[in-house]
Amino acid sequence: MSTALFDRFRERLGQVIDLHAAIALLQWDQEVYMPPKGAGARGRQIATLSALAHRLFTDAEMAGLLQDLASAPGGVDEDAARLAAEARYDFERAVRLPEAFVQRFAEEQSRAYHAWVKAREDSNFAAFLPHLETLIELLRQKADYLGYEGSPYNALLEEFERGMRTDTLRGIFAELAPRQSALVKRIMNSPRQPDCAWVDREWNEQAQWALSVQVLEAMGYDFAAGRQDKSVHPFTTNFDLHDVRITTRINPRDPFSGLMGSIHEGGHALYEQGFQEKDQRTLLAQAPSLGIHESQSRFWENIIGRSLAFWRHWLPLFRARFPQALEGVDAEEVWRAVNRVRPSLIRVEADECTYNLHIILRFEIEVALIEGQMSAREIPEAWNAKMKEYLGVDVPDDAQGCLQDIHWAHGAMGYFPTYALGNLYAAQLLESMQRAVPGLWEGVGQGAFQPILGWLREHVHRIGRRRTASEIVLEATGQVPSPDAFLRYLEAKYSAIYGLPAG
Numbered sequence: 001m002s003t004a005l006f007d008r009f010r011e012r013l014g015q016v017i018d019l020h021a022a023i024a025l026l027q028w029d030q031e032v033y034m035p036p037k038g039a040g041a042r043g044r045q046i047a048t049l050s051a052l053a054h055r056l057f058t059d060a061e062m063a064g065l066l067q068d069l070a071s072a073p074g075g076v077d078e079d080a081a082r083l084a085a086e087a088r089y090d091f092e093r094a095v096r097l098p099e100a101f102v103q104r105f106a107e108e109q110s111r112a113y114h115a116w117v118k119a120r121e122d123s124n125f126a127a128f129l130p131h132l133e134t135l136i137e138l139l140r141q142k143a144d145y146l147g148y149e150g151s152p153y154n155a156l157l158e159e160f161e162r163g164m165r166t167d168t169l170r171g172i173f174a175e176l177a178p179r180q181s182a183l184v185k186r187i188m189n190s191p192r193q194p195d196c197a198w199v200d201r202e203w204n205e206q207a208q209w210a211l212s213v214q215v216l217e218a219m220g221y222d223f224a225a226g227r228q229d230k231s232v233h234p235f236t237t238n239f240d241l242h243d244v245r246i247t248t249r250i251n252p253r254d255p256f257s258g259l260m261g262s263i264h265e266g267g268h269a270l271y272e273q274g275f276q277e278k279d280q281r282t283l284l285a286q287a288p289s290l291g292i293h294e295s296q297s298r299f300w301e302n303i304i305g306r307s308l309a310f311w312r313h314w315l316p317l318f319r320a321r322f323p324q325a326l327e328g329v330d331a332e333e334v335w336r337a338v339n340r341v342r343p344s345l346i347r348v349e350a351d352e353c354t355y356n357l358h359i360i361l362r363f364e365i366e367v368a369l370i371e372g373q374m375s376a377r378e379i380p381e382a383w384n385a386k387m388k389e390y391l392g393v394d395v396p397d398d399a400q401g402c403l404q405d406i407h408w409a410h411g412a413m414g415y416f417p418t419y420a421l422g423n424l425y426a427a428q429l430l431e432s433m434q435r436a437v438p439g440l441w442e443g444v445g446q447g448a449f450q451p452i453l454g455w456l457r458e459h460v461h462r463i464g465r466r467r468t469a470s471e472i473v474l475e476a477t478g479q480v481p482s483p484d485a486f487l488r489y490l491e492a493k494y495s496a497i498y499g500l501p502a503g
Contacts, residue, residue, distance in 0.1 A: 019056065031231045054097065079466070097142065112132065120398075122399075123403065125398040128403065132379075135409075150166065151371060161421060173363065184341060190498040210321065212259050221269055221270060228245075234265050235247055256338050265297065271460070290422075293418070294422025294423075342354075346404055361386045366414070427486035432477040
């Protein structure tokens with residue numbers, strides 16, 4: 001392969017990535033700073049750029065470059081070969097989508113987002129329903145364009161978790177759900193319930209924000225290459241290796257909600273900031289799946305941020321910002337409170353033991369919608385019934401029910417299962433990390449996160465899209481991905497917190 005040929009290909013691909021970065025910037029502004037009346041224009045702007053990016057990536061020149069790369073003689077290095085292979089994979093999916101469809105989908109996403117924000121504020125699912133119906137119809141069309149075997153949901157899953165299939169997820173969830181439900185029942189029957197009365201008060205929002213920034217800096221998040229802002233739904237976005245931004249939301253009645261949101265998004269951001277410089281402006285500077293991406297956020301939020309070692313170090317700094325509220329509260333009390341198990345309404349605030357049940361509920365509804373077994377109009381009733389069945393809670397309104405998440409407003413069906421997969425990957429990575437990093441938990445207890453970040457950089461971040469998620473987990477742990485490590489982690493952690501006998 002000639003250097004000139006590869007350079008032309010890489011520059012062309014870089015132009016596509018530049019356009020997607022511009023789209024991401026407009027979307028970030030839409031959710032953070034944009035005035036409400038800008039919604040119409042912003043939707044058109046995003047749609048125009050989405051169509052241009054699609055056109056540039058799928059035109060005859062890109063097709064020719066990919067063909068020339070495939071037929072060129074050897075001599076290309078491994079990274080160049082992998083980049084070309086990833087581009088071919090994306091190209092073959094993208095060319096199946098007509099440009100007019102891509103543009104319309106982007107327009108409807110923007111309209112749906114703004115309708116969802118207002119509907120959520122008013123707890124009015126009916127106001128969001130027409131937009132959701134349109135997106136579901138477009139998603140079914142997208143599945144048809146992309147092609148699939150088995151369920152049309154497989155075509156959507158492929159966008160977020162390459163190689164994953166609906167039937168595989170059903171099998172994983174069939175193992176997780178009963179074992180997690182049984183653990184929750186044991187916990188709820190334990191006489192050793194945490195005393196969380198001290199949490200029920202007002203917590204200064206500015207002090208919460210300052211603490212979150214302090215923790216992010218300690219984790220290794222580079223504020224010279226990123227920033228934190230507030231949004232309705234916390235998220236992370238990446239415009240470049242040196243511009244990775246996160247958002248969170250602060251709850252004045254809960255000192256952990258905003259902090260854990262920041263740590264969660266910080267985990268995502270550390271991944272994005274950890275790609276290799278040489279991969280800048282290429283597909284290799286991306287995660288191979290959202291499941292592996294979620295493994296990073298869930299690892300930092302739950303495994304590190306909710307550990308006893310973490311709070312032994314951070315409680316004095318926490319207390320310095322809230323001296324009266326934390327008077328007489330020790331690290332173990334905070335640890336027990338921040339890991340309190342309680343079936344609840346809101347996914348992003350759910351504990352580790354019940355969280356996957358929220359995901360299973362959404363997965364089942366999404367599959368039914370895409371397969372045509374349920375209409376969008378039936379969502380609230382189905383949602384409320386499943387919340388009662390899986391979590392034993394009654395849903396008081398749509399804002400705390402089927403309108404709580406942003407994903408459907410983004411047209412992102414197939415996304416939710418990656419959260420559960422991220423939990424599994426994270427626990428499996430932890431077991432290997434503990435063997436490889438001596439004194440890991442002693443370091444966390446001293447606020448030293450660099451050994452952890454260094455291990456993740458080597459075994460996950462720097463790989464980018466050179467490997468699939470399954471390959472990354474297998475190479476890092478020696479085991480194929482499975483629920484076993486996660487279930488062991490839950491059993492050990494929550495047996496210690498709640499004093500459970502062997503189950």
